[in-house]
Amino acid sequence: SQIKQVEFVKSSAKPKDCPKDDRPEFAIVGRSNVGKSSLINALVRRKEVALTSKKTGKTQLINHFLVNKSWYIVDLPGYGFANAPESARSDWSSFTKGFFLNRETLVAVLLLIDASIPPQQIDLDCANWLGRNNISMTFVFTKCDKTKAGSKGKRPDENIRDFQALIRKHYRQPPPWIMTSSVTGLGRDELLLHMSQLRNY
Ligand code: GTP
Ligand code: MG
Numbered sequence: 001s002q003i004k005q006v007e008f009v010k011s012s013a014k015p016k017d018c019p020k021d022d023r024p025e026f027a028i029v030g031r032s033n034v035g036k037s038s039l040i041n042a043l044v045r046r047k048e049v050a051l052t053s054k055k056t057g058k059t060q061l062i063n064h065f066l067v068n069k070s071w072y073i074v075d076l077p078g079y080g081f082a083n084a085p086e087s088a089r090s091d092w093s094s095f096t097k098g099f100f101l102n103r104e105t106l107v108a109v110l111l112l113i114d115a116s117i118p119p120q121q122i123d124l125d126c127a128n129w130l131g132r133n134n135i136s137m138t139f140v141f142t143k144c145d146k147t148k149a150g151s152k153g154k155r156p157d158e159n160i161r162d163f164q165a166l167i168r169k170h171y172r173q174p175p176p177w178i179m180t181s182s183v184t185g186l187g188r189d190e191l192l193l194h195m196s197q198l199r200n201y
Contacts, residue, residue, distance in 0.1 A: 001189075001196035004068050006044040011061040015099040018074075019064050024199050025072035025105050029096070030112030031122060032078030035142035038182035039112065040065065040075055043192065062099060071199060072105075079122065100135055107198050108136040110191075115156035115179065116146035119163040128170055138194065139163075139177035145184045 012018045028036045044067070063075040076096055100106065109130055113123050130137050141163075144156045154162070160179065167174050178194060180187030 001192040003044050003192065006065055006067050006073075009064040009066050009072070011063050013061055015062065015102060018062055018099070018103075019072070022105060023066070023071055024107045025064075025074050025103070026107055026195055026198075027074045027076055027100070027103075027109045028112065029076055029109050029126065030078060030142075031114065031120065034078065034112045034114045035182055036075055036078060036112055039110075039140065039142060039180065040073055042180075042182040042185060042188055043073070071107075071195075079126065097129075100130070101133065106135070107195075108138055110140045111137050111175075112140045112142050113160075113163060114143055115141040115159050116143040118154065118159055119166050123163070124166055127167060127175075131171065131175075136198070137175045138198075139167075139175055140187075140191065141177065141179045143181065143183075144179045144186055145181035 009019055010017075028040060030036050044065070061077070065073045065075070067073060076099070079096070100109065111123070111127060111130065114120075127137065127139075141156065141160050146156060156179070160177075164174065164177070176194065178187050178191050180191060
């Protein structure tokens with residue numbers, strides 16, 4: 001399940017411009033600033049592959065990265081810009097939802113959830129939308145290295161437990177989940193193994 005080679009393939013403004021071939025792909029999805037680009041960089045161990053930024057909304061295109069010439073990681077724009085006008089929010093939904101519903105090679109969505117803050121309604125909404133549309137997903141909790149954060153000052157493991165409790169109200173069988181940190185590398189090998197199992201399923 002190791003990554004030997006990774007190359008940036010292209011940025012697409014629209015789902016119809018994405019690479020057209022049979023290789024399986026994983027979409028990285030989550031709130032703006034949750035750590036999508038950082039996770040990709042940590043997975044492939046190349047700092048410069050996916051741009052990261054302290055400014056939210058950096059990734060505005062669908063970015064395809066080809067791994068080992070055999071499968072794709074897809075970096076999608078983040079949802080839920082705190083200060084974005086309503087039009088930008090509905091843009092995200094039509095743009096990205098179109099991608100999910102029409103991508104036959106999509107193996108699973110990696111839904112990134114910030115473990116340093118309490119459960120966010122927008123993340124629950126996204127999980128429920130994917131679930132309703134029968135799109136396979138894995139919860140990838142990010143920033144698990146942060147010992148204390150969030151308004152109520154809960155630890156990542158407590159925030160994760162709270163999130164899972166809310167998810168269990170909607171799912172008889174909750175999606176698989178993995179704890180990660182792009183800073184310490186926590187969860188990297190587990191996530192790579194998980195993705196290789198999904199590809200070979
Ligand atoms: P958009 O492209 O704007 O949607 O953001 P993104 O989801 O790609 O987030 P990005 O990877 O740019 O990271 C956002 C911020 O969170 C940056 O300041 C990162 O350094 C920080 N960050 C990301 N992952 C981690 C992590 O695992 N731990 C800690 N402590 N910080 C992280
Ligand atoms: Mg990004």
